[in-house]
Structures are given as C-alpha cells and as structure tokens.
Amino acid sequence: MLSDLYNEKILAFAANIPRLGRLAAPDGSSTQRSRLCGSQVTVDVAVEDGRVADFAHEVKACALGQASSAIMATSVIGATLGELQAVRDEVEAMLKAGGPTPQGRWADLRYLEPVREHRSRHPSTMLTFDATLEAVRKASVAEAA
Numbered sequence: 001m002l003s004d005l006y007n008e009k010i011l012a013f014a015a016n017i018p019r020l021g022r023l024a025a026p027d028g029s030s031t032q033r034s035r036l037c038g039s040q041v042t043v044d045v046a047v048e049d050g051r052v053a054d055f056a057h058e059v060k061a062c063a064l065g066q067a068s069s070a071i072m073a074t075s076v077i078g079a080t081l082g083e084l085q086a087v088r089d090e091v092e093a094m095l096k097a098g099g100p101t102p103q104g105r106w107a108d109l110r111y112l113e114p115v116r117e118h119r120s121r122h123p124s125t126m127l128t129f130d131a132t133l134e135a136v137r138k139a140s141v142a143e144a145a
Contacts, residue, residue, distance in 0.1 A: 004114050005064075005114045005115065005117075005118055005121070006063055007111070007114065009111045010063060010064065010067045010111055010112070010114075011063060011067075013066070013067035013070040013071060013108075013111070014063040014064075014066035014067045014070065016070060017057075017059055017066055017069055017070040017073060018070065018073045018074060019055055019056050019057060019073040020056070020057065020058065020059070021056045021057075021058070022042070022044050022056050022058065023044035023045070023046060023054060023055075023056045025046075026044035026045055026046060026056075026135070026139070027045060027046050027047045027138070027139035027142050028044070028045050028047065028134075028135040028136060028137065028138030028139030028140070028141075028142065029042065029043065029044045029045075029135050029138070030042070030043050030130075030131040030132070030133075030134035030135040030138065031043075031131065032127045032128075032130045032131040032134070033127075034061075034065075034123040034124045034127060035123070036120060036123050036124075037062060037120075037123070037124055039060065039061035039062055039065045039123075039124040039127055040058075040060045040061065040127070041057060041058070041059050041060070041061060041065065041069055041127040041128050041131045042057060042058040042131065043055070043056075043057045043128070043131040043132045043134075043135045044056045044057070044135065045076075045132070045135045045136055045139050046139070047136060047139035047140060050080055050081070050140065051078050051079065051080055052076050052077055052078060052079050052080075052084075052136060053077070054077070055072075055073060055076045055077060055132075057069055057072075057073060057128070057131070059128075061124050061127060062121075062124050064112070064115055064121050064124050064125045065124040065125060065127050065128070067111070067112065067125075068091075068109075068112060068125050068126070068127070068128045068129070069127070069128040071106075071108045071109055071111075071112075072128040072129070072132055074108070075105045075106055075108070076132060079136075081133075081136050081137060081140050084129075084132055084133050084136055085133060087102055087106050087109070087129070088126075088129040088130070088133055090102045090106075090109075091109055091112065091125075091126065091129055092126065092129075094109070094112070094113060094116065095112075095115055095116050095122050095125065095126075096116075096122065098116065101113055112125055
C-alpha cells in the first residue's frame with residue numbers, strides 16, 4: 001500500500017535533505033538519472049586519505065529518492081569507497097532479495113525497507129548510492145594520481 005511506502009519517517013527525511021547544492025571544487029562528481037521516472041541526483045565529493053571529507057548534492061527526485069539522498073548526506077562523511085560499495089550492495093539486496101537492513105551509521109536506511117514491495121520505485125531509491133559511489137571512485141582515481 002502506498003501509505004506504508006510514504007510513511008511519516010520517509011516524508012520527514014525527504015523534507016529535510018542536508019548538504020544541498022554543489023561543491024566549489026569537487027574531487028569527483030556524478031549525475032545519475034532514472035529512465036523510468038526521470039528522477040536525477042548529482043553528487044559532488046571531496047576525498048582526503050581515501051575517505052569522504054565533504055559532500056554536496058542536487059536532488060530532483062520523488063520522496064523516496066529524496067529520503068535516500070537525505071540519509072546518504074547524513075551518513076557519508078568519513079566513508080571509504082569500500083564502505084560505500086558495501087552499503088550500496090546491502091540496500092540493493094534489501095530491496096531486491098529481501099536482505100537484512102543496513103546497520104551502524106547506515107541504520108536509518110531501514111526506513112526504506114517498504115520500497116521492497118514497489119519495484120518501480122527501486123531505481124529512484126538507488127540513485128544516490130550509484131551517484132555517490134561513482135563520484136568517490138572518480139575522486140579516488142584523482143587522489144591516487
């Protein structure tokens with residue numbers, strides 16, 4: 001049911017997205033778009049010593065894309081590429097395969113669990129994970145050079 005999907009917690013995250021905007025001089029950037037619904041997320045990151053030191057994003061997405069982006073923005077500082085890949089894979093498994101919800105600093109992602117039953121909403125929910133992962137990959141390559 002859609003009322004379960006757009007619950008109070010999801011709507012609260014969507015209404016309070018931190019770190020909106022763009023970084024002046026990002027080390028890596030990525031824009032991801034959902035072909036299905038047109039949602040789009042652009043992420044900028046700064047990386048120091050292999051960890052996300054700064055983060056900003058532009059979010060033009062539905063409430064689910066906004067909520068997942070808000071959780072990302074709240075939790076991403078200090079994350080490594082490996083941690084971001086792991087959390088992205090956990091969220092995908094949670095949505096597509098009934099996997100467990102992420103834990104630790106990513107525990108708020110549990111509120112996205114109702115998205116599991118709505119396959120058409122998976123792409124917009126995953127945008128922030130794919131954009132952040134790609135931006136950090138680009139930044140890591142630049143940092144290693």
